[in-house]
Amino acid sequence: MLDLTPDLSPAEPRTLCTDCGVSRMEDPKACGRACQFIRPDYPQLEKQVHGRVRDGDGDELFFGPMQAMYRARLRAPLPGAQWTGITTRLAQRMLETGAVEAVLTVAPDPEDRWKPVPVLVRDPADMAQVRGMRMGYAPLLALLEPARRQGITRLAVIGIPCQVYALRALEAELGFEHITVIGTPCSDNTGTARFHDFLARLSDRPDEICYLEFRADYHVELRFDDGRRREIPFLQLPISDLPDDFFPLTCRTCVDYTNVLADITVGYMGGEGDQWLLIRNARGQALVDALGDELVLDPPGSRGNRANAVKGFIANTERAAGGLPLRRMPGWLRPIVGWLMPKVGPKGLEFARARVEMKAAETILHLRRHKQARMKSMIPNHVWTLAERYGLEPERGEK
Numbered sequence: 001m002l003d004l005t006p007d008l009s010p011a012e013p014r015t016l017c018t019d020c021g022v023s024r025m026e027d028p029k030a031c032g033r034a035c036q037f038i039r040p041d042y043p044q045l046e047k048q049v050h051g052r053v054r055d056g057d058g059d060e061l062f063f064g065p066m067q068a069m070y071r072a073r074l075r076a077p078l079p080g081a082q083w084t085g086i087t088t089r090l091a092q093r094m095l096e097t098g099a100v101e102a103v104l105t106v107a108p109d110p111e112d113r114w115k116p117v118p119v120l121v122r123d124p125a126d127m128a129q130v131r132g133m134r135m136g137y138a139p140l141l142a143l144l145e146p147a148r149r150q151g152i153t154r155l156a157v158i159g160i161p162c163q164v165y166a167l168r169a170l171e172a173e174l175g176f177e178h179i180t181v182i183g184t185p186c187s188d189n190t191g192t193a194r195f196h197d198f199l200a201r202l203s204d205r206p207d208e209i210c211y212l213e214f215r216a217d218y219h220v221e222l223r224f225d226d227g228r229r230r231e232i233p234f235l236q237l238p239i240s241d242l243p244d245d246f247f248p249l250t251c252r253t254c255v256d257y258t259n260v261l262a263d264i265t266v267g268y269m270g271g272e273g274d275q276w277l278l279i280r281n282a283r284g285q286a287l288v289d290a291l292g293d294e295l296v297l298d299p300p301g302s303r304g305n306r307a308n309a310v311k312g313f314i315a316n317t318e319r320a321a322g323g324l325p326l327r328r329m330p331g332w333l334r335p336i337v338g339w340l341m342p343k344v345g346p347k348g349l350e351f352a353r354a355r356v357e358m359k360a361a362e363t364i365l366h367l368r369r370h371k372q373a374r375m376k377s378m379i380p381n382h383v384w385t386l387a388e389r390y391g392l393e394p395e396r397g398e399k
Helices: 028-034 042-050 059-063 086-097 124-130 140-149 161-173 192-202 282-294 307-321 334-344 349-370 372-378 381-388
Strands: 068-074 102-109 112-121 154-159 178-183 209-214 219-224 229-233 264-267 275-279 295-298
Touching: 028 161, 042 161, 059 349, 059 381, 068 086, 086 102, 086 124, 086 154, 086 178, 086 264, 086 282, 102 124, 102 140, 112 124, 112 140, 112 192, 140 154, 140 161, 154 161, 161 178, 178 282, 192 209, 264 282, 275 282, 282 295, 307 349, 349 372, 349 381
Parallel strands: 102 154, 154 178, 178 264
Antiparallel strands: 068 275, 068 295, 102 112, 209 219, 219 229, 264 275
């Protein structure tokens, strides 16, 4: 059985907050030294976690410190998993071998399968209950103190970037023997209730949607309870119809898409239909080694040119950040361009680089519009480096 989330303290009111759980801990003031959205110090934490900072050239500029990258899949996919289930299986294997005593992650709320609820998993078999994607905010780190009080000293955490940054910032004072982090990329999160509104725009039976995935082939895949599947090209998603605050400012100004402070990142962007594995340090390599031949690893591919896609995104984001309506593509043209994008758009690592550059530009433009005074403290130097190649340079006082 899963350890049910105990009654948690209410979240302290914060601006630019994703409720990672720190404000619900015994010392809510820890937010001041832990939050990614106040004064992040990625060079310091990269050195703390990986023993070095990212290389300023090549793919580490985009994706953070790493030892290796792969296209990856489980040889025997796990039923009900989001892809083949690598994230779940990595954590499950740690429990099986005794490498950790518990896994801190999120499970679906009993009354809403899309709502994430923090849980501690002790039994390897219970990892099956946490498979799949959740959408919304979960105070994951609020369970760190209960875990420690239960005598847990070796912990694994599956988290998104804003949770992992705060975890790493506080790690030395938490009292665990060691913490292993499996990170998933994250961008453009929203509240669970808002996500239900989005599902209702995709289907006349939104309550029957059991799976949603943004894929690297420029399609969203939906699966339904009755086994039906549907694929929607990105360009035909109703993104421009969503209210302006559908994606909160936190997610529009996040500087860590690829979860650079995890020991291993498991995502989709560079996977070309498989998963994308970034092994960041020796702990991450040990996780992969523990799966042995369960895991199929291939070199990642990279095709196409991202420049035009990123430039188009920046132009639209400039309009949105300035309060102007997005330029809508004519309806008759969308199916044609949707058909072309998977064939001529960037793929593999080039697709991943494009998304990271888009996020860098989005951060700068939205902070400049809404929180310009925060830019100097919130935007790391490597984000400026990514954006400057598209003409986005710091104005006075921004760097």
